[in-house]
Amino acid sequence: MDTMLETSQLTKTYRNQRGIRNISLRLNAGDVYGLLGPNGAGKTTFLKLVTGLIRPDEGKITLFRQDLIDHFEAGMQHVGCMIESADFHDFITAGQYLKMVGRYYPDVTEHRITQVLEAVGLISVRNDKIKHYSTGMKQKLALAAAILPNPKLVILDEPTNGLDIDGMVMFRRIIQQLSEVHGTTFLISSHMIHELEQLCNRVGVIVEGQLIREGDVRDLLAGGQSLEQFYIHELESRKGEKSVV
Template sequence: MEPVMEVRQVVKRYPGGRVIANMSIRVGKGEVWGLFGPNGAGKTTLLKILTGLIHADSGTVKLFGIDIQDHYASAMSRVSCLIETADAYEYMSAERNLKLAARYYPDLPKGRIDEVLELVGLSNEKRKKVSGYSLGMKQRLAIAAALLARPELIILDEPTNGLDIDGILWLRGLIARLSREEGTTFLISSHGIQEMEQVCTHACIIGGGELISQGRITDLVGGGITLEDAYLYAIHGQAKGAARIHA
């Protein structure tokens, strides 16, 4: 089957040094990929390259078999992304913000806005101005906007930012349900490796701009090794227990 996303030998250098070194990733339909790495590892840079927000110096990115350099609009038409801040208009309500976003999707079925407001748990607050929202509510609204057009691939950069424990559980449930029931594919950058382990089917660990480890979660963990242990081994060459012993 055609991969949803195929990244081949992507390289990106910012002035002052190499940031992304020769990364290749293949993501299949309905998979939930967690992208993990320390601050400055290059996660956001990679997500920006994958969504065409910045250009790679070399390498290719194909979404649904379409090269984003050749046919950007067509490649991105089935993709939704939430990278860094997704600012809503503060002086408008959530409903009004989503109506504005809906203008980009002329074929959106009637009732879809109410449907996504329900999905993110903002139905009761939909007429309140966003300026009165908590950080978590703003994050829910951003996720609602990302879901609006039923994208087949959703790319989320730190989606649990601002969410409380209930919010994180809710988001995990939503991701699991959409991937299972609608075959939605996710690529999620997160520092919350323990939060995301349960919902991810695959993980990609990057450090210093290099892809250190990637694969199915079931291949990376097991036998008492958690994803956090696998991450610590990948990044530091030792697991948490070992770090404690040597501390």
Template sequence: MEAILEAKEVSKRFRNGRGIRNVSFEIGRGEIAGLFGPNGAGKTTLLKLITGLIRPDRGTIRLFGCDIPERFEQGMSRVGAVIETADVYEYMSAYDQMKLAARFYPGLPKSRIDQVLEQVGLTPYRGEKAGHYSLGMKMRLALAGALLPEPQLVLLDEPTNGLDIEGIRDVRLTIERLAAEEGISFLISSHMIDDMGKLIDRLGIMRRGEMIRQGLRRDLVPAGVTLEAYYLSQIRQTKGAEDDGQLDGELA
């Protein structure tokens, strides 16, 4: 399958010593990929590197064959993203916020605003100020903004963080529908594997800035094993190997 996102041996180190090291990951066209790991594992850093918000120290990132950040505009022209928080203007209606965002995309037809609000299920609330929205509705509004330019790939950073059960379900069903009906690929980061685990075709597991496992779900997760059980086993296995290495160093 054609890779629309390729990250190869990507590293980024911050002044506090944290970051990511030699991370490789890819997504094929039409896939829903899940990026899982504990808080602080480096998931958001990887998404920021992919979207050009920060520059890597080493490694290569390509979106639709375009190197990032050198060919940023060309690569990102087919990408939508919600990174870290679903920021909305609470004093504006959903329609007015989409109208404002549409100004960044010259030539975008006016009908696209109504289309994306329909896609995320906000048409009945298009005239209501976002300050009256639930957290789940705000997340759907942010997703609508990411969908405006008709992207082929959407990156979502912790899209269910802080949501109640109904909000989590609504976001999950929206992603599932968009992937099936629109053919949009998704890269979803989360530390809550139950929220998004039912959707994913491709899996990446990060811990302490490293990608410890990555590949197609069907190739990684044994039959009869839940995604949660597989994830926990890999985290424990990696942690155990680190502990053994530390003990060997102390004995030496």
């Protein structure tokens, strides 16, 4: 399988000593990888590192088998991302925003903008100013921007915040179609653990900046437990190890 993203001993520590330490993982073509962990565990830091928004203190990031720092522009042409909460210029329309995003990528046409707006259910409001959008509508627009360039890898940080039931179904449909039909790889950080259980073929658990467990969902849940039960067990095991020490 082609490797889309690989990190080796990735470390980033802030002044308050939070961050991540020695995280090594690999995403192959078509993977839908869920990143689980408590608030402040380091998930967003990891996503910022692999999208080049911040630089690591130590370790290596390989994107499409090339070093991210040495080949940043070439690599990011094939990456779509949504990191932290969606933030927009409220005085422009959704269509204008996606046209602006499209300038950073090759071959994004007006037809493609229409396609993604239809996919996320915003085509009827494409000419409305973003300031009139609800939180859920802004999340949909952020997802539209992430998939706009037909990326090989999509990185999403809490992408379902603010979505209603219809929005959740739409999100799941888009991820499944892109991964299964087009072979798109996804790295998704989310607290919506039931959604991740339905979507992901692999998951990793980050606690206190360390990747404490990862693997295929099918193997991790072989005993009949849910992903939520698995996750809680991993957190409790971690607490138990620390209390013994």
